[in-house]
Amino acid sequence: MNKQEIILIGGGGHCKSCIDVIEAEGRFKIKGIIDVPEKLGHHSLGYPYIGTDDELGKFTGENRYFFITIGHIKSPALRSKLFNKIKSLGGEFPVIISPKSHVSSHAVINEGTIIMHGAIINASSTTGKNCIINSQALIEHDAVVGDHCHISTGARVNGMTKIGERCFIGSGSVLNQGIEIAPETIIASGSVVRKSIKIPGLYVGNPVKKFK
Numbered sequence: 001m002n003k004q005e006i007i008l009i010g011g012g013g014h015c016k017s018c019i020d021v022i023e024a025e026g027r028f029k030i031k032g033i034i035d036v037p038e039k040l041g042h043h044s045l046g047y048p049y050i051g052t053d054d055e056l057g058k059f060t061g062e063n064r065y066f067f068i069t070i071g072h073i074k075s076p077a078l079r080s081k082l083f084n085k086i087k088s089l090g091g092e093f094p095v096i097i098s099p100k101s102h103v104s105s106h107a108v109i110n111e112g113t114i115i116m117h118g119a120i121i122n123a124s125s126t127t128g129k130n131c132i133i134n135s136q137a138l139i140e141h142d143a144v145v146g147d148h149c150h151i152s153t154g155a156r157v158n159g160m161t162k163i164g165e166r167c168f169i170g171s172g173s174v175l176n177q178g179i180e181i182a183p184e185t186i187i188a189s190g191s192v193v194r195k196s197i198k199i200p201g202l203y204v205g206n207p208v209k210k211f212k
Contacts, residue, residue, distance in 0.1 A: 003029040006094070007063055009053075009082050010070030011035040011044050017135075018069040019045050021098045021116055028065065028094070053082070060089035067093060068112060068130060072150040074186075076166045080148045083112055083130045093130070107139075110147070128165065146183065 006028040008015055015033065022028055032050030033039075039049040051059055060066070066086050068079050083093070093112030097103055101115045106123040112130040115121060121139045128147035133139060137151045140158045146165035151157060153171040161175045164183030169175065171189040179193060184200040187193060192206040202211040 003027065004065055005029050005031040005063060006065040006067055007031050007050070007059055008033045008047070008067055008069040009086070010068060011039060011049060012069075012071060014071035014132075015069035016045055017116065018067065018096070018114060019047065021096055021114060022067075024099055024117075025096060026099075028096075031063065033069070034059065056082075056085060056091075057089055060086060060091040064092055065094055066091045067096065067114070072132060072148075072168060074168075076148040076150070076168070079130060080166065083148070122159075134171075140177075152189065 008030060011033040022030060030047050032048045033044055034051045035049050037052050042049050068083050070079050072079050095109045095111060096114040098115055098117045100117040101119040103115055103121040104123040107121045108126040110127060110129040113127055115133045116135045118136040119133045122141045124141050125139045125143045127133060127139060127145045130148050131145055132150040134151060134153045136154045138156045139145060142160045143157050144162045145151060146163055148166045149163055151169045155169045156174045158175055158177040160178040162180045164181055166184050167181055168186045170187050173187050173189060173191045175193045180196040182197050182200045185197055186202045188204040191204055191208045194207045197203060204211045
């Protein structure tokens, strides 16, 4: 079977984890990575850096599939900016799903989202565009995750929870069933969210309190 080529946008640590998932899934052949000029001529896990953000127009004219492999901790701004730019130039974003994850056939996963090793996505849940569902994260039944979110390693999003766009849910954090999280919210690692959060900001602790 001839694999479609895909170009990765961003060549840091998160990119390495994405490469591992893309290789395991086996649907795409990685053509190369776009990053800063200083990386041109170098490689990451054997894949070459082939261009910079300033050359996206050239690459979208010659290639169909792309994937954002920049991480998201403090802000999703760069991820969402590049996603929207590539879409405007005609590029396409597949859904990438690790064969070592479980994704219900009754779940909805939108374009540009990656489901990483060990993640569980249960029935009737919806995950938005350009999201990272990281290793061993759980998205339970009927939960909704907005666009451009990062559900980090080992986080637990319980049933019927609604997470707004551009949120970061930190490693090992727990979101109680049925709560809502305002867009642009950061939940620190190891936190427990027992009630809905209506005001964006950084939240820390068990139970969480607004830090700033």
